Amino acid sequence: MMTTTLHPCDVVVIGGGVAGAAIAAFLAPWRRVVVLEREAPAGRHATGRSSGMLLPSYGGEAARPLSRASLRFFAEPPGIFGGDLLTPRPTLHVAGPSQIAALAALAGELPGARLFGPTEAARRAPLLRAGRLAGALLEAEGGDIDVARLHAGFLAACRRSGGQVHVGVGDLTFARRGSVWRVSAGGVTWAAPVIVNAAGAWADEVARAAGAAALGLQPKRRTVLLFPRPPETAGWPTVKDVDERFYFRPCSKALLFTACDETPSPPCDAQPETLDVAHAAALFSRLSRQPEPRPIRAWAGLRTFAPDRAPVIGWSSTPGFFWFAGLGGFGVQTSPAAGSLAASLLLGRRIPGDLLDAGVRPELYAPTRLTSTGAARTA
Ligand SMILES: Cc1cc2nc3c(=O)[nH]c(=O)nc-3n(C[C@H](O)[C@H](O)[C@H](O)COP(=O)(O)OP(=O)(O)OC[C@H]3O[C@@H](n4cnc5c(N)ncnc54)[C@H](O)[C@@H]3O)c2cc1C
Structure with missing residues (x-):
């Protein structure tokens, strides 16, 4: 026994x-x-x-106050965390011609953020094909979390x-x-x-x-790709579609990209599915000025939501x-x-x-x- x-x-x-x-x-x-x-x-x-990523505006009405209330902790973490937890990086919310209303709505919610027209938006997100951009909003707070x-x-x-x-x-x-x-x-x-x-x-x-x-609760799979990163991009902002159809940011020696997939999944050890990787790679290729970008790594994880x-x-x-x-x-x-x-x-x-x-x-x-x-x- x-x-x-x-x-x-x-x-x-x-x-x-x-x-x-x-x-x-x-x-x-x-x-x-x-x-x-x-x-x-x-x-x-x-x-x-x-x-x-730490992006204070992210996650809707319920998440935002919790993110805002966490900013101080990230700025001055207790000693047991062994140093800085955050590398500051602004986020550029970008919009195409059909997304200007969404960008204006976000600007209304973020009084401190700076709104740009297409020329300045293209200058600040040089990786994106300029013709796609009708405007952008720069959210200064936030950054990369360790x-x-x-x-x-x-x-x-x-x-x-x-x-x-x-x-x-x-x-x-x-x-x-x-x-x-x-x-x-x-x-x-x-x-x-x-x-x-x-x-x-x-x-x-x-x-x-x-x-x-x-x-x-519903787990939803999201797929992340790493692409080679041109060295001059280290200090670039995170670039995020205003309707969360994609985002990318410098991540160590690579560029982290996701097509923001949300595929319902049972709880599991999520793996990157071939179709999701192909879809994300094709989207990055359409958006990016890089010639034939090829992912160097991919992973997937589950984001779990209440109804x-x-x-x-x-x-x-x-x-x-x-x-x-x-x-x-x-x-x-x-x-x-x-x-x-x-x-x-x-x-x-x-x-x-x-x-x-x-x-x-x-x-x-x-x-x-x-x-x-x-x-x-x-x-
Ligand atoms: C691709 C992707 C990108 C994301 N990007 C961001 C981001 O930029 N910023 C951000 O803030 N968040 C981001 N998130 C969300 C964030 O990762 C999650 O919200 C967070 O990690 C959830 O933490 P958790 O502890 O609830 O879940 P988990 O980290 O999944 O931990 C749950 C743990 O419970 C354990 N467990 C399950 N069942 C049992 C059991 N029966 N007995 C014992 N242990 C059990 C599991 O093994 C697991 O380790 C992202 C998520 C994904 C997938």
């Missing part, structure tokens, strides 16, 4: 991507936290496959406060006895009154396994079950503020003033908005 060791703690976080790592870092000073990541190393799914260092820093902060991070734990089982969850794998059981569902694309699966209501595309942060109607998921295409850039918000909600504390000042409204993220009962309960 297999013997099981039982480890009591206060909070078990399921998933060790940037979301699980962030909430663990904010909780660990106050609670005994254990992060359980099925795979090794942590961060090999969405977190390890992102484009690493995602690996951000993720490692959150995990280090968790450990430094006494939290534990277990990677490669394999498949977990869930049971609830009284007011305590028992989460088990490989002969080990962690017992805690609270579990946090930070399982990314698998978050609905984890909810079902624990007997909580799934929320209809209303807002993050899911808060208590489930199942006692002791807390959600931190549905982070779409903005889970890295929002992670400092979203982690702080999630920890405050879980601990039942006041939302930090810097989040409120940035316009963060926790009700926008409540999981219960997506269930028929709508009733929130705490542990």
Whole structure:
């Protein structure tokens, strides 16, 4: 008969991507936290496959306040993050003749941004075939995030406060006895009154396994290509289509490009599909002045969305079950503020003033908005 060791703690976080790592870092000073990541190393799914961009206007009404509230953290990260996390880089939102209304609408939402006509737009995005450009908007804030260092820093902060991070734990089982969850794998059981569902694309699966209501989260595959980069492009802005049909930016010695595909997928180890790569390469070829650009590498990852595309942060109607998921295409850039918000909600504390000042409204993220009962309960 297999013997099981039982480890009591206060909070078990399921998933060790940037979301699980962030909430663990904010909780660990106050609670005994254990992060359980099925795979090794942590961060090999969405977190390890992102484009690493911080673009404050990105992600719609619900994500923007969390991005804004994260700017200070990226500008001055705590020492445990080991140095700068952000290389500043503006974003040029570009528009063709049929997209001028979209560009004007974005300009209305970003009062500090600079609007350019076709000539200046072409000068600032010299890689694009000029005839395609009718205007552009320069968003100065933002840049390239060192995602690996951000993720490692959150995990280090968790450990430094006494939290534990277990990677490669394999498949977990869930049971609830009284007011305590028992989460088990490989002969080990962690017992805690609270579990946090930070399982990314698998978050609905984890909810079902624990007997909580799934929320209809949909993972969507996005494909990223690297092209050779002319040396003079290092300081160029990120160039993004105003309707998010593509974006590209310098990335180390390459140019990172995506055709912004969003193909629904089951949760999985997403791989670049031949057709998606071909479509993206053909689009880049049509847009670019480079002669016959050929990708040097491609990867794919899953961006996971709630039906209303807002993050899911808060208590489930199942006692002791807390959600931190549905982070779409903005889970890295929002992670400092979203982690702080999630920890405050879980601990039942006041939302930090810097989040409120940035316009963060926790009700926008409540999981219960997506269930028929709508009733929130705490542990
Ligand atoms: C191509 C692409 C580009 C992107 N670009 C950007 C960008 O520029 N900026 C930005 O902010 N965001 C970007 N994103 C989005 C960002 O990567 C995600 O929002 C973020 O990484 C989500 O983090 P997560 O921790 O929720 O998910 P994940 O990183 O996927 O982590 C979830 C973890 O849970 C684990 N897990 C699942 N089930 C279990 C289980 N049963 N038991 C234990 N562990 C489990 C998984 O193994 C995984 O490691 C991009 C995403 C993609 C795919």
